[in-house]
Amino acid sequence: MFRLFAVMIFLVFLTAPAPAFMDGEVDPFDEAVDARAEVAAAMDRAAGNSTRVLLVFGANWCHDSHGLADHFAQADMVEVISENYELVYIDVGWRHRNLDIALDYGVPTIYGTPTVLVIDPELGLMNRGTMHSWHTAFSRPHADVVRYFRQMAFSRPGGGVVENSQTYAALVEQIQEWENREGARLSHAYVMLQEWRATLDDEFAAAGNDDEATRIVELYHSVEYDIDRHRGRMREQRNALYSAARNAVRDALFEDGSDLTPELAAALDASSPDIQLDFPEYEEVLFPWEDEGWAL
Numbered sequence: 001m002f003r004l005f006a007v008m009i010f011l012v013f014l015t016a017p018a019p020a021f022m023d024g025e026v027d028p029f030d031e032a033v034d035a036r037a038e039v040a041a042a043m044d045r046a047a048g049n050s051t052r053v054l055l056v057f058g059a060n061w062c063h064d065s066h067g068l069a070d071h072f073a074q075a076d077m078v079e080v081i082s083e084n085y086e087l088v089y090i091d092v093g094w095r096h097r098n099l100d101i102a103l104d105y106g107v108p109t110i111y112g113t114p115t116v117l118v119i120d121p122e123l124g125l126m127n128r129g130t131m132h133s134w135h136t137a138f139s140r141p142h143a144d145v146v147r148y149f150r151q152m153a154f155s156r157p158g159g160g161v162v163e164n165s166q167t168y169a170a171l172v173e174q175i176q177e178w179e180n181r182e183g184a185r186l187s188h189a190y191v192m193l194q195e196w197r198a199t200l201d202d203e204f205a206a207a208g209n210d211d212e213a214t215r216i217v218e219l220y221h222s223v224e225y226d227i228d229r230h231r232g233r234m235r236e237q238r239n240a241l242y243s244a245a246r247n248a249v250r251d252a253l254f255e256d257g258s259d260l261t262p263e264l265a266a267a268l269d270a271s272s273p274d275i276q277l278d279f280p281e282y283e284e285v286l287f288p289w290e291d292e293g294w295a296l
Contacts, residue, residue, distance in 0.1 A: 027060040028069040029091035035098045042086035047121040052153060054085045057092050057102060058114035065114045067138025071145045080146060084153035085118075095231075096190040106176075107131065108183025111235040118152045127152055129242075132235060161260040162249045166269040171245035171277060178279050179238055185286070186234060189227045192289050196220065199296050223288060230286065237280045248275045 042053045058065030071077055072087070081087050090098050095110050102110060105117055105125045112135025118126040125131075130148075137145075162168055200220060206213035252273050253264055288294050 026069075028056075028089045029058055029060045029065065030089070031091040031093060031097060033091075035088070035090045036101060038088050039090070039101055042088045043119070043121055046086045046119075049086075051083075052085050052126070053117075053119040053121070054081065054087045054149075055090055055101070055105075055117040055119060056088065056114050057090045057098070057110055057117070059092055059094070062113040064112075064135055064137040067140075068114050068116070068134060068145075071137065071140070071142055074142060076146050077142075077149065080149050080153070085149070094190060094194055095187075096194045099187045099191075108180045109187045109231075109234075111135070111231055111238075123157060126155060126157070132238075161262060161265050162246055162253065164262070165249055165253075165265040167252070167265075167273060167275065168245060168249045171249070171275060172242075174277060174279075175238070175241045175245065178241070182234060182282065186227070186231060189230075189287050192287070193224060193227060196223075196289075196296055227287065230282075233280075241277055241279070244277055245275075248277075 039053070039055065045051070046053045056065075056068065058068070060066070069089070072081060090101060092098055092110055092113060095113070099110060102108075102115070102117070105119060106128075107115070107117065107125070111132050114134045114137060115131055116127070116134045117131055120126050134140075158164075197220065200216065203213040203216045203220075207217040208214060249268075250260070252275065253260055253268055256264055256268060285291050
């Protein structure tokens with residue numbers, strides 16, 4: 001009798017409706033919480049439970065942030081997360097809030113929402129290559145989501161011959177230096193944009209009826225558009241740089257032999273090849289506040 005009762009309870013759990021994230025009835029992100037304290041508590045729990053931490057940087061206005069939360073609320077993902085992860089939703093506002101937490105793990109900017117970091121308490125960030133891929137979470141097949149987080153629960157740092165070569169590591173270091181510099185600039189742009197917006201309530205209220213107010217609001221939206229366009233451009237160029245580095249090292253290895261072996265990579269490293277990446281060059285003044293005469 002007890003076994004029958006337990007089975008019935010389990011079936012009720014499986015068929016119970018998931019939280020209605022996509023209907024807007026439940027908002028997973030809360031700007032009022034102390035996100036840093038929640039992350040610290042999750043890291044402590046993960047260290048004690050031999051699990052990992054999922055840091056989901058998103059916002060309630062974001063369709064794909066809600067889409068990922070909806071994936072997480074399905075019964076199979078509830079099981080995956082409860083067994084393998086400590087989950088923390090971190091509100092980024094308009095990509096201007098809690099960015100310092102991402103920076104703690106070597107992530108200089110948020111290209112899209114949601115951005116998902118898988119953190120191992122001992123090994124650190126585990127999904128650097130795919131953390132920025134979740135901005136299409138709503139349209140991702142659910143089976144792919146489940147497969148990804150099941151794999152990430154047990155994955156270990158590694159890679160192939162190319163990725164483990166010193167030559168490739170040196171190129172990655174250059175890419176990360178570029179991304180740290182330009183990512184900080186992009187993150188600062190979103191912070192400045194929100195500070196500027198906070199001063200424009202009167203102008204937004206008067207826009208359409210007052211020429212000067214309309215001009216200022218149009219300027220604000222123009223800058224906002226430029227920042228979003230630059231963000232998309234940076235994300236594409238970042239991915240292109242990693243691809244170029246990988247291809248350049250692979251091509252150099254194939255010049256020295258037909259089989260990609262650790263010995264071949266060691267020989268390439270010893271030769272100190274001169275591989276140059278074509279880094280994007282951005283204007284000295286991209287945003288209004290980078291101009292010497294700017295004032296809120």
